[in-house]
Amino acid sequence: MGRAPCCDKANVKKGPWSPEEDAKLKSYIEEHGTGNNWIALPQKIGLKRCGKSCRLRWLNYLRPNIKHGGFSEEEDRIICNLYISIGSRWSIIAAQLPGRTDNDIKNYWNTRLKKKLLGRRRDLPPSQFRQLAAANHKLKDEGVNSNPNHNPNECPQTLTSSALERLQLHFQLQSLHSPFSFYNNTSLWPNNKLLQTINSTDSIATAASPLKNFQQNDISNSTIANMQEHIGIPSSYSNNLDADIQNLLYGYKENYQLTQVDCLKGIMNDDQKGIDWWESNEFEEKFPSSSWDSASVLQPDTVVIQDYELGYDQ
DNA sequence: AAAAACAACAACCGCCTAACG
DNA sequence: GCGTTAGGCGGTTGTTGTTTT
Incomplete structure (x- = not known):
């Protein structure tokens, strides 16, 4: 029935x-x-x-005291910080922002903050975008397929969209600290533990964990810290996460384009191959959307993030 | 000026959980 | 212990307004 x-x-x-x-x-x-x-x-x-x-x-x-729109920079930082830490737990995030609703924060994240943090494809000049697209392809070809040591049981084969977004944020944050070596230094890439924790926190309320009984009304700063500790936010940026988020949000135009594109130059040994591939429109066929968001870019087995997931570990 | 594309946000849908009988 | 139900939540869709072509 x-x-x-x-x-x-x-x-x-x-x-x-x-x-x-x-x-x-x-x-x-x-x-x-x-x-x-x-x-x-x-x-x-x-x-x-x-x-x-x-x-x-x-x-x-x-209901009384509801605020709409006009998110402050402080609120932006809190939302981003918590999203990186605990994922799309909008009710918990909303509990940290008096007057804000989970629906409002969810919409704000999906329409603005996500794009601000993760960037949009069209923000890159065409020549630089070609390199980025070609690098994705190159890494797919040479990264995943050439690693004989990968154990498929060590890491989930698919990540939720929330987990993928947070993984991409991890890249962004890491690249702030090591802008010119991130892409060709595998020790900076997320390991299986991080991948698994990022993924598992998306369903943390149902897991047997210290977080199971969280009530959204009694979340305190120490509780959040406890959650971050449990989840295992990487030490390389956890001490200064607020500043890093600030940098991504408001220093984004300068930092993002320079670091990512310059990194890609370093690993693009075969420029012509990349351009040929770009001009064949293969990338457009795979990613017809105009956004660099996780839904359009982070499709399984097609792009760089999936490559890390499948093939590399510390 | 019109059409198309995009952005923002309100509202709905369906799943999960806890409470209750 | 089990079935039923309402509340809560996150994901998704629909609508409307704005911008771009």
């Missing part, structure tokens, strides 16, 4: 809330509270809405 629906789908209104609906819901809850029963609430008020929808509307928009 399947699970019973929470409401009569045929008779509930969907889509944007009208000011009248907002007013009804707001005045009722302010006067009577939610009664700990969201499902029954819309019927009491006479709203043709699903209880879940009412709950979301109240929590995200109608």
Whole structure:
């Protein structure tokens, strides 16, 4: 038997809330509270809405002291810091930012912060982008396939998109410290332990770990530190993570382009091969999106990050 | 000026968990 | 202990406004 629906789908209104609906819901809850029963609430008020929808509307928009937009630099840093540490645990992150909702932070991350931190393909001049694309291809060919020592059981074959994003952030942070040697010094690449912890923290609430019983209302700075320790944030940047994030967020244009492209020059011994490949449009076929985000770039078995995952370890 | 592409964000969907009978 | 249910959460989609071509 399947699970019973929470409401009569045929008779509930969907889509944007009208000011009248907002007013009804707001005045009722302010006067009577939610009664700990969201499902029954819309019927009491006479709203043709699903209880879940009412709950979301109240929590995200109608309840008092909600802030919208206008994220400060401090808030940016907190969000980025926590995302690197604990992944897409938006409710926990929101608990650190009074007045912000998980939905708001999630949207803000997906539409702005992620692009700011990870960069966008079109920010690179065409010639430099060709090198980056070609390097991905080269590393795929020569990296993964040539490592005979890789044990596929040591590391997960696939990472969640959140884990991949955080891995890419790891690269960015590492490259701040070793901008000219990162790509050809495997000791700087993430090892299996980091890959596994990055991946496992995406489902940490269900794992048997000290983090299992976190309540979003009692998160303190020491708790966050405890989480970071448990997760194993690399020591190379954990001591100055805030400053590094600041650098990526607001010093991004200068640092990102210089370090990544110059690094790539160092490993591009066969420039013509890369350009030939670029001009064959193979990269565009694989990554038709215009973004350098994880969804478009970090596809399994196609790019540099997957190469690290499969083939290299400390 | 129109169309296409992109960005931002509100809202929904479905899964998971805890509470309850 | 088990089944059912509501609440909570994260991922995804839909809509609207803005910018670019």
